[in-house]
Amino acid sequence: MNSIERGKAFVQGLRELAGRSAWDWRRCPHCGESLTCKWGYYTRHPWTLAGRQAVRVPRHHCERCRRTYSEQSALLVRGGWYAREVRRCTIDHWQHVGTSLRRTAEVARSWLGRQERWLLWRPLDPPPPEATRCCLSASTVHRWLDRAGKVAQQSVPGQLAGVPTSGQVGTDGLWARLRGGTKRVVLLLVDHASGVLWPPVVVEGEEADSAWERLFARARQAGVDLDALRGVTSDGAWGLLGYLQRRLDHQRCVLHLWRNLAGELARQVNAAATGLAGAAAEAARAQARTELVALLQRGFDAATEAEALAALAELAAHRLGAGVARALRKDLDAALVQLCRYNQGLLRVAPEWCWRDFRLRLSHGRNHGSP
DSSP: OOHHHHHHHHHHHHHHHHTOOHHHHTSOTTTOOOOEEEEEEEEEOOEETTEEOOEEEEEEEETTTOOEEEOOOSSOOTTOSBOHHHHHHHHHHHHHHOOOHHHHHHHHHHHHHTOTTHHHHOTTSOOOOGGGOOOOOHHHHHHHHHHHHHHHHHTOTTTTTTOOOOSEEEEEEEEEEOGGGOEEEEEEEEETTTOOEEEEEEESOSSSHHHHHHHHHHHHHTTOOGGGOOEEEESOOHHHHHHHTTTSEEEEOHHHHHHHHHHHHHHHHHHTTTTOOHHHHHHHHHHHHHHHHHHHHHHHTOSSHHHHHHHHHHHHHSTTTHHHHHHHHHHHHHHTGGGSGGGTTOOSSOOGGGGTTGGGGOOSSTTTTOO
């Protein structure tokens, strides 16, 4: 089953558990015998979104196998202090809001125990007694995420089997500085049309072809048909270029190309003000930048390859554009892959927005900063 089917099966299992009747609970889960009797109860005090609750859990005794068992709840986690709704709400808050574990735990404690930030929201409420305060910590949330990550890692094979792909993907890497000067990079592959993220990989660097080969191998393991991929957008990492050679069309990220041309563009703009001073120099720089940027935009935003080549030729013929044209010429073909008929719709920028919220999460909790 892929991840969508497993999610549906999980929710269906919770509904079946919540819908069990008193007669269903009389059947022993160990031997299947229905000759059972009630065997008392015990009380649990889990934290829920409504605060701390007292829940009575009935127990049963089987006359056949002489074993006891207790009724299960779809809302509670066996052996946990926090209800399932608290765990799911906390993880969703961390993932959707994009904040750190410490802030997530602080907000969750405020909701559950009517304390801390709750008293800022409702300053007229009395503070709760010390004995009833919620003590949810960032390390507990980290442990929940760690368990969820291990389950997700074990379920990588076939995780996205049967999920359609557009054939046009983007990839990017995020560097992280860990303890002891250690560095690691997370490599990500995302479908441009659907936004589906394939399982990422953590490697020591992105310069080697083998690192990117691991990324695409894991995508294949998750159920992606790599033969159906047509184009890849990236920032132009050397390892990825080596891996994609003779495999897929590679679209260079236009934003990174602009960044690479910034130095040469600045030199030519400053050259336009040679021998001038004051307002005249500023006007010359502004005029030169406007002309060069307009020619570059015509090349990057061209509707056809012929228009892009014409804009490049005009840029090379400009009195200040020869150096910029030389710097652009070697990457122009890779910047126009999205004009091909079989790659129409391929994005022109690398999926760096996927890291926008992730950057906030390297906090100082348990095990953070370690490989």
